[in-house]
Every structure is written in C-alpha cells, then in structure tokens.
Amino acid sequence: MKGKIKIIIDGKECWAKPGQNVIDAARDNGIYIPSLCHVEGVKPAGSCRVCNVRIEGRNMTACTTPVADGMEIENDIPELNELRKAIIEVLFVSGNHFCPSCEKSGNCELQALAYRFRMMVPRFPYEFPIKGVDASSKYIYHDRNRCVMCKRCIRTITKDGKNVFAYSSRGGKHLHVVMDKELAAQMTEKEAQKAMDICPVGAILKKERGFYSPIGQRKYDTEPIGSDVEKNIDHLKQKEQ
Amino acid sequence: MTKKITIEPVTRVEGHGKVTIHLDEENNVKQTRLHIVEFRGFERFVQGRPYWEAPVLVQRLCGICPVSHHLAAAKALDMIVGAGTGDGLTPTGEKMRRLMHYGQIFQSHALHFFHLVSPDLLFGIDADPAIRNIIGVAMEHKELAVQGVMMRKFGQEIIRATAGKKIHGTGAIPGGINKFLSPKDKEYLLNGSEDFNIEKMIEWSQGIVSFFKDYYKKNKKFIDDFSWFPSNNMSLVRKDGAMDLYHGVLRVVDHDGKKILNDVDYQNYTDYVEEEVKNWTYMKFPYLKQLGPEKGWYRVGPLARLNTCDFIPTPLAQKEFEEFRSLTGGKPNGHCLHYHYARLIEILHAAEVMRDLLNDPDLMKGELTVKGEKSFEGIGLLEAPRGTLFHHYKINEDDQITMANLIVSTTNNNIPMNRSVNIVAKNWMNGQAEITEPMMNAVEVAIRAYDPCLSCATHALGSMPLEVSLYDAGDNLIDRKRT
Numbered sequence: 174m175k176g177k178i179k180i181i182i183d184g185k186e187c188w189a190k191p192g193q194n195v196i197d198a199a200r201d202n203g204i205y206i207p208s209l210c211h212v213e214g215v216k217p218a219g220s221c222r223v224c225n226v227r228i229e230g231r232n233m234t235a236c237t238t239p240v241a242d243g244m245e246i247e248n249d250i251p252e253l254n255e256l257r258k259a260i261i262e263v264l265f266v267s268g269n270h271f272c273p274s275c276e277k278s279g280n281c282e283l284q285a286l287a288y289r290f291r292m293m294v295p296r297f298p299y300e301f302p303i304k305g306v307d308a309s310s311k312y313i314y315h316d317r318n319r320c321v322m323c324k325r326c327i328r329t330i331t332k333d334g335k336n337v338f339a340y341s342s343r344g345g346k347h348l349h350v351v352m353d354k355e356l357a358a359q360m361t362e363k364e365a366q367k368a369m370d371i372c373p374v375g376a377i378l379k380k381e382r383g384f385y386s387p388i389g390q391r392k393y394d395t396e397p398i399g400s401d402v403e404k405n406i407d408h409l410k411q412k413e414q
Numbered sequence: 415m416t417k418k419i420t421i422e423p424v425t426r427v428e429g430h431g432k433v434t435i436h437l438d439e440e441n442n443v444k445q446t447r448l449h450i451v452e453f454r455g456f457e458r459f460v461q462g463r464p465y466w467e468a469p470v471l472v473q474r475l476c477g478i479c480p481v482s483h484h485l486a487a488a489k490a491l492d493m494i495v496g497a498g499t500g501d502g503l504t505p506t507g508e509k510m511r512r513l514m515h516y517g518q519i520f521q522s523h524a525l526h527f528f529h530l531v532s533p534d535l536l537f538g539i540d541a542d543p544a545i546r547n548i549i550g551v552a553m554e555h556k557e558l559a560v561q562g563v564m565m566r567k568f569g570q571e572i573i574r575a576t577a578g579k580k581i582h583g584t585g586a587i588p589g590g591i592n593k594f595l596s597p598k599d600k601e602y603l604l605n606g607s608e609d610f611n612i613e614k615m616i617e618w619s620q621g622i623v624s625f626f627k628d629y630y631k632k633n634k635k636f637i638d639d640f641s642w643f644p645s646n647n648m649s650l651v652r653k654d655g656a657m658d659l660y661h662g663v664l665r666v667v668d669h670d671g672k673k674i675l676n677d678v679d680y681q682n683y684t685d686y687v688e689e690e691v692k693n694w695t696y697m698k699f700p701y702l703k704q705l706g707p708e709k710g711w712y713r714v715g716p717l718a719r720l721n722t723c724d725f726i727p728t729p730l731a732q733k734e735f736e737e738f739r740s741l742t743g744g745k746p747n748g749h750c751l752h753y754h755y756a757r758l759i760e761i762l763h764a765a766e767v768m769r770d771l772l773n774d775p776d777l778m779k780g781e782l783t784v785k786g787e788k789s790f791e792g793i794g795l796l797e798a799p800r801g802t803l804f805h806h807y808k809i810n811e812d813d814q815i816t817m818a819n820l821i822v823s824t825t826n827n828n829i830p831m832n833r834s835v836n837i838v839a840k841n842w843m844n845g846q847a848e849i850t851e852p853m854m855n856a857v858e859v860a861i862r863a864y865d866p867c868l869s870c871a872t873h874a875l876g877s878m879p880l881e882v883s884l885y886d887a888g889d890n891l892i893d894r895k896r897t
C-alpha cells in the first residue's frame with residue numbers, strides 16, 4: 174500500500190495514512206471505534222473517553238492518538254467494552270436523560286451506544302443534577318441537563334467567527350457548556366439546525382420542529398451505531414481485490 | 415357512630431382504587447367513597463419543557479390509552495402553532511390522527527370487554543375468581559378469547575402504522591402528523607390474513623354486540639337493575655350532532671335529553687366547567703358551572719356518548735344505536751351496566767371508521783403539517799375510550815410550557831362512579847356487618863363498568879389482590895378478607 178503505514182487492530186492488518194488518528198484509520202479499514210465527541214475533520218478533544226483503546230498495554234483515546242508504523246491496537250475486547258459501557262452509564266447518571274420524551278431519541282448517539290453496549294440499568298446512582306435550560310434564543314433550545322460535555326458544539330459552531338458555545342464554571346465548581354445569548358440570537362434557522370445535528374445528544378434542539386422523523390426512519394432505528402462503518406468492510410474488500 | 419368497611423385495592427381496573435363503606439349502628443350503608451389515587455405530577459413535569467415535547471411526554475400518563483393523551487396534547491398544540499382547532503389540519507394530518515384514535519378506541523375497548531368484563535358475563539359475577547378471569551375465558555370460550563386477542567392486536571397495529579409504535583409512539587406533532595400510511599401497512603390492515611383484516615374486525619365487532627344483546631335478553635333484570643341513576647351526560651359531538659370521537663363541539667344533555675350545554679366551542683371550556691376539590695381525595699370533581707357542584711356533575715364515556723349524540727355516522731353502528739336508544743324510549747340511558755353495551759356499539763363504529771380511513775387515499779399523500787400564526791395558549795379535547803379528555807397548555811415567549819391542566823376521563827366520571835358504588839353497596843350490604851364475596855364482586859363490577867384508569871398508570875392485568883377490611887363503629891378492624 175503506497176504511502177501508507179501498517180497498523181494492527183485486534184490482530185487484523187490495517188493500512189493508515191501517516192499522521193492520521195487511530196479512530197479515523199480504523200474507520201477507513203471498516204473497524205468501528207465508538208466515540209461521542211469525535212467529529213471527522215475537526216480537531217479531536219479526547220473529552221468523552223469512549224474511544225479508549227489499548228496500545229502497547231496502555232489505555233489511550235483513539236481520537237487523539239496518531240498512528241505509528243507497526244502499532245498494535247486492541248479495540249473490540251471485553252475489558253475495553255466494559256469500560257466504555259461504564260463511561261456511558263456515568264454519562265447517563267450525571268445528566269437527566271429521559272429518553273422516552275426526548276426528541277433526539279432514535280437519533281441520539283449516547284442512546285445508540287447504550288444499546289450497542291447493552292446497557293440495562295446504570296450501576297451508578299442517578300445524580301439528577303439541575304443544570305438548567307436556556308430557551309432564550311429564537312431557534313435553539315439548549316437543554317444542559319442532557320449535555321455530555323463532548324465539546325462538539327464548542328469546536329464547531331460559530332457565528333461571525335465567534336464561538337457560540339463555551340465552557341463556563343458560572344461561579345460554581347462544575348463546568349457547564351453555555352450558549353452566548355447574543356450570538357445565538359443572530360443565528361439563522363439553518364445554523365440552528367447545524368448545531369442540533371452536531372450535538373450527539375438532545376442538548377441542542379432546534380425549536381419548533383420536534384419529532385419530525387417518524388419512528389422507524391430515525392438513524393438508529395434499524396441498525397446499531399457503527400454499522401455504517403462496519404458495513405464498509407465488504408466494500409473495502411471488494412476494492413482491495 | 416359508624417362502621418367503616420374498606421375494599422382495597424380494586425382488582426381488574428387499571429391503577430389503584432379503594433372503597434370505604436360506612437355503616438351506621440343498624441348496619442345500614444351510611445356513606446360510601448371511592449378513593450382514587452390519581453397522580454397529577456405530569457402537569458408539573460411538563461413545565462419548562464418545550465411545547466412540542468408535550469404529546470410525547472404526557473402520553474406516559476397511561477399505558478392503556480396513551481394515544482388519547484398524545485392526541486389531546488397535539489390538538490392543544492395545534493392551536494399554539496396556529497393550525498386551528500382540530501379541523502384546521504391538512505386532510506392527511508387529520509385523517510392519520512383519526513385513524514390512530516379509532517385504532518386506540520378499538521384496542522382499548524376490546525381489551526376492556528374481553529379481558530376485564532367478559533369473565534363476569536360468561537361466568538356470572540358470583541363465580542369463583544379462579545375461573546372468572548381471562549384465563550378462564552380462554553379455557554372455556556376459546557373462540558371468544560382468540561377474537562379478543564386479535565381485535566386488540568388489530569387496534570395496536572393501527573396505532574403502530576400511524577404513530578410508529580404500538581405504545582408511546584410519536585406520530586402526532588403540533589400542526590399535523592409525521593408520517594403517511596405506508597402501502598405495506600395499508601395492505602396488511604385491509605387484507606392481512608384470513609383472521610386479521612378489517613372486514614373480519616367488523617364481523618367480530620358485530621358478533622360481540624350480538625353476544626351482549628343475547629346476554630342482555632336473558633339477564634335483563636340484572637343488567638338493568640344493577641345500578642341505575644339519572645345523570646347529565648357530556649361528550650363532544652360533530653357539529654351536526656353525529657358521534658365523533660376525535661373532534662367536535664361540547665354537548666351536555668340532562669337525564670331527560672335536554673341540551674344543557676348546547677354544542678359550545680371547547681376552547682371556552684373554563685366558562686362552563688369547574689373542578690371541585692374535596693378533602694378526602696386528591697381527585698378533583700368537575701361540574702358544570704351553571705348548575706353548581708351539587709347538580710352539575712355528569713357522566714362521560716361510551717354510555718354518555720350514546721346519550722348525547724343524535725346519530726352514529728356509520729351504518730352498522732347506527733342500526734345498533736337505534737335499537738339501543740329505543741330501550742329507553744329515545745331518552746338518555748342511566749343503567750350503569752349499559753356502559754358495556756354502549757362500548758361494544760362503539761367498537762363496531764370504530765371498526766367501520768377504520769375501514770373507511772384505510773381506504774382513503776388522503777392518508778398516503780399530501781401535506782403532513784400546517785403552520786399559522788403562533789399563539790400562547792392551546793386547548794385540546796377529545797373523546798378518549800373512557801370519556802372526554804381535556805388538555806390545556808400555556809407557553810411563554812421562549813416556547814416553554816408554563817401551565818398545564820389535564821382533566822382525564824376518570825376524573826370526569828368521578829361522581830358517577832361514586833354513585834354506582836353507593837347504590838351497589840346499599841343493595842348488597844344492608845343488614846350485614848360483614849364483607850361478603852358477592853358484595854365485593856358487585857362493587858368491583860360497578861366500578862369496572864366505567865373502565866376507570868384509576869391512577870392513570872399501567873398495571874398488570876388482574877394481578878392485584880382484592881382486600882376488604884371491616885371496621886366497627888369505633889374504627890377498629892373487625893374483619894378482613896382477601897381474594
């Protein structure tokens with residue numbers, strides 16, 4: 174493979190572009206490494222830790238680790254999957270996730286991961302935090318109770334070059350993601366939709382258009398999250414032949 | 415000094431209920447009360463939530479008729495998004511919702527009749543509870559039990575085809591619906607299989623109406639005399655007086671058939687209906703303002719609907735309606751157990767409506783939603799399986815719900831249910847200072863006629879034990895019986 178370096182994921186020989194991070198390299202080889210915060214093409218944040226893989230005995234976040242020639246990576250192993258499941262459970266209990274009435278349900282990556290890792294009941298006690306809601310802007314309903322602090326919105330959503338979302342401690346010891354009311358007020362409907370789409374969960378919602386995708390036609394109604402990546406295997410094989 | 419008898423919880427009604435019977439020194443029934451644990455927390459939960467979440471959130475009130483809450487909330491929110499009241503939607507939006515609703519009526523009524531009522535009729539209310547249940551029906555009347563299961567399933571499949579899921583779907587959204595009827599579902603529901611298609615449902619619906627009429631012929635005295643009292647009757651009716659379970663104007667007729675609320679726009683319901691609070695129950699007691707709490711109470715549900723409407727707009731049900739009406743000389747019917755009869759006529763009507771809608775091309779094409787000028791308050795009423803259901807919301811500038819008021823069917827039927835329990839207790843209790851099995855059964859049968867969903871919560875069918883406690887004049891427990 175010209176210009177590519179060899180890496181091994183779960184014993185399988187894979188080819189990656191030099192400088193590529195492990196998560197993207199895996200995806201290009203039809204291997205799904207779960208993540209909540211990673212967005213292709215956006216500087217990785219390593220904030221959700223769901224993409225934890227084991228490289229030479231150490232747990233590393235696959236989104237922030239660049240590939241190296243001959244690198245051996247463990248991904249789909251019971252120990253790591255259990256760890257990922259625990260992280261997902263932590264995210265559930267540290268927010269207020271009432272999926273039944275959440276319009277992101279079916280399109281939500283956190284929920285989809287919980288299904289993929291067969292989470293039943295979280296092993297940790299629910300915190301029921303009060304994180305508040307900011308409904309003040311015309312097109313965005315920002316429900317911080319569902320925020321998983323993935324920083325996707327912080328990294329991608331801008332208005333006139335300025336970040337609409339930012340971390341804030343708001344005087345307390347806990348960090349929150351807050352929305353700049355003035356910038357948010359200037360956002361167009363389309364920009365609001367983009368913000369909703371980038372949010373892996375139901376924390377950023379575009380106002381007034383709830384529940385438009387019918388059950389059965391939502392993103393994860395028929396296939397588990399990651400299936401699109403894994404299905405690529407056949408496609409890649411054909412390409413190789 | 416009085417003696418108090420407590421029956422709790424009431425089995426085979428959804429949710430929890432408790433009956434207390436107060437006796438005087440001579441063991442005459444002095445007072446009865448049906449205590450209902452109704453959890454009104456939903457009105458609080460939705461505050462602060464974005465309004466478009468309400469139809470999906472509030473349907474969790476109930477596992478038996480979630481569609482009613484889903485649609486009543488959606489109807490209220492139609493107002494908020496400027497889509498008018500019920501008749502302002504696109505044909506696709508309105509008809510898909512109607513199909514969902516009649517599917518819900520069909521499945522809920524089927525569940526109630528086959529699972530909860532048929533054991534009483536087939537085995538008699540004094541029969542051993544060990545056989546007087548749906549399992550007993552399945553063992554001894556297999557055909558009927560199979561029909562019950564299939565009819566309920568049919569209603570649920572209608573709901574799935576319109577709301578996306580058999581229970582707690584998302585179909586109705588403010589201003590319309592989020593999907594069309596798929597060609598696959600249409601075919602499945604029209605011609606699924608020999609025993610699963612809409613014509614079969616109509617046939618079976620006719621069958622159970624006949625079944626009840628036969629039973630009635632043989633047991634007229636029991637059915638008629640079980641618990642009778644005159645009352646006002648409330649329901650929505652179509653503008654022309656036809657039965658319409660999805661949308662209409664609000665009508666109340668008195669025991670004589672006189673219209674005391676004459677087809678008013680339900681948007682002004684607060685001008686006509688008030689809710690009274692009593693110190694012995696969390697449940698409120700709605701009444702018509704013009705008549706006051708003493709005289710203004712009313713019945714809702716199948717019996718009330720057959721008492722208020724002028725006709726049923728489908729031919730087979732209309733025929734049954736005429737026969738039903740003739741029993742009381744065209745006047746409103748006050749026999750508690752005729753709720754069952756009325757419910758079965760509604761099953762037939764629902765089946766006919768479903769057939770018409772399934773064949774309607776509007777469900778498969780056109781615009782799904784409409785939007786108009788936004789407003790900040792919305793009221794949605796519909797006829798849920800158990801009776802008139804009110805949803806009322808207010809929102810703020812930020813699209814958050816600031817107020818929600820729900821009057822559920824069971825609340826509307828609060829006084830009639832109490833009356834029925836009182837009558838039955840008087841008939842079966844007098845002179846006895848102990849709890850008898852037949853009396854317990856009778857109380858249960860009376861409550862069940864209204865098909866109350868007592869706590870608006872989901873419970874396993876028939877799995878709750880019945881407990882009766884008897885207190886003497888000094889409030890000491892002297893007897894307790896469990897089934």
Ligand code: SF4
Pocket residue numbers: 269270271272275276277278279281282283284319374375376
């Ligand atoms: S954001 Fe996702 S996980 Fe949270 S309530 Fe909504 S659907 Fe559930």
